[in-house]
Amino acid sequence: MSLSFDRRRPALAFTACMAAMATTGATAGCGSNAAAGGAGGSSQGRVPAVIKLKDPGNAGPLAYAKRERILEKRLKQVGARVEWGGTYASFTATIDAVRSRSVNVLEGAISPVLGYLANSDDIKIVSFSDRVTDPKAPHTDGLVVPPDSPARSLKDLVGKRIAVNKGGRGEYLLLLALEEAGVPVDRVQRVHLNPDQAASAFATGKVDAWWAIVRAYPEVVAKGARVLVHGRDLPEKDLSIIAARTELLQRHPKAVRVYVDVLRELYAEQRRSPEKFQNVFLDKGPTAVSGPRLQVELDKARYENGPRYAVAADGAYVTAVNGVFRKYGVLQVDVRPQDVIFDLARSGVPTP
Template sequence: MSDHVSRGPTRRSIVGAAAGGFAALLASGRPSRAAPPTGRTTDTVRLSWLNTLLSGIAKERGDLEKRLLASDGLKVEWVGPFPNHAPSIQAVAGGSADFSFGGSTAVGFAAILGGSPLVFALFGDSLPRSTAIIVRPDSPIRSVKDLVGKSIAANRSGLGEYVLVAALEQHGIARDQVDIVYLNPPDAGPAFASGKVDAWSIWSPVVDIARESYKARDVFTEKDLNHQLDYSSFLVPRAFAEKNPDIIRAVAKAYRDEAAWVNANNREVEYLLQSRVNYSDAIRDKYIQEKREFVIYDVNDRAHLARLQASADWFTAHRVLPDKLTVTDHLAKI
């Protein structure tokens, strides 16, 4: 005869069973996180590039394309070089490139608001910030307040315009108190040198070359700003992103790996860039000392997306952009 005594359900067991059942019910009703999309329709990706940015370094070194071929079976075709981000984005929108080269995000915002069916595939930043408003050595302009009534060259909806507008705001000057002349760098340089414009808002290395070649003086530098609102971005056609999420992920990883190598090999990178852009040893050594670096942000980085939304809102409020834009409506889904 067994000495085991069978007992009925206790209060504790009933409560435990009920709790377990309730938890199971909650779990069954909880929406599961969707798996990331997969797939691709091509074995070739066309990357645009600019000499002095991460894309240009990657093209010159050749490691990025080797990694993509070895790990993902992707062949890279380089498209460019481009003088600034706007024509790179136009190439993507027009179908002659798949990725823009990682330039000013403000230009990307403007293109999307202008109707281009593009999304952001990757974000970045380059440090230290180096854009400046410069004048010729004989200019009577000594401060931002002296820019009132003067003509200043800048690229439309890009880093040059952003720094100029932010500098004016910081010194209590309305943008309609100056004459903003929209020129891309290849046209702005001669206009500045010949005196057709009074000042120029421009980034490195062009600004350093102008300081050296024209003895240009700084009126304001990006380091004087009390906030940063423009970052780097790589844009792709929306249809391309929807059909090729595997390529978006692969290229993002390749650029992330490239940035890590660049940041660890500053001296070698600066010699490489000098050979491409042909600036002086003094400028090269300045960059080596500054230890320039590239930072990469994924399109799902919530903290960075919040910064980008603040950026878009600021650009709209200050008429750099014509309308409001919600950044999260224009991201590649990966």
């Protein structure tokens, strides 16, 4: 038995639909499959997913992804797109962009995110990156003092001014280090400054020490600063994370999974070939690195772990960082892991 297809039926059906709905004005339901949410659209009237990111700068997997348009290509496969935003001087400024919805996916660490999560439920942690433990890997942070400082240990900083990023990784590590050294935290003065402010204050002698992190750390060490203690010397639990706005996760978990998957792949590639992830857009200027500084960044990249999906066991890391901040009054309320970790691996997966 052969099957026949009447090619006039789509047109006839559309005409009938228009006639039946003419009195209501509800003609949107009479469009084609693409117009109603087929490929590249949003089914059932949902808004297509947009991953909104801050500018990634001139180095790292995200910068490489931007230059090569990798996210644009991969997100398009799930009906989503990426929107690149501005540059922010601090994590606090990035959080303000998240609050205003200019950014809806961000990278950071547990420590600075907790301050936001203590007062809001509109972002969730979707991935963690395990700490680098290989002793051959370069350090990425440290409590530094000027080269001529008489301080040789934390106990020598009693009564001194120490710059840290408020409620962030620097403050967490300093509190943990003081605790480990048996120095009461109120015996030093914590000065809350963002990285640029801290660099200036340290260079001009307005603070006696500084817990430098990320790119500020190798820069200040290259200028002669002496390190008293590193984060890797401590039993710290402040893992790097990726977080996303809750409404994005609820409506478009597949798009966020694509984002995390792309980063995981690129971090693995960076470990193999770190050179192509430095000076991605410019090889000259203030954002470019060369010589010994470039070598440090290449060495760091060879050991850096990429993101993995969050699992229930990661709640122990959130609890540990929260415990330090609560103990010393940085947080006024507890942040519970079950309230802030989002199971991206299972979200949107049909139940068998």
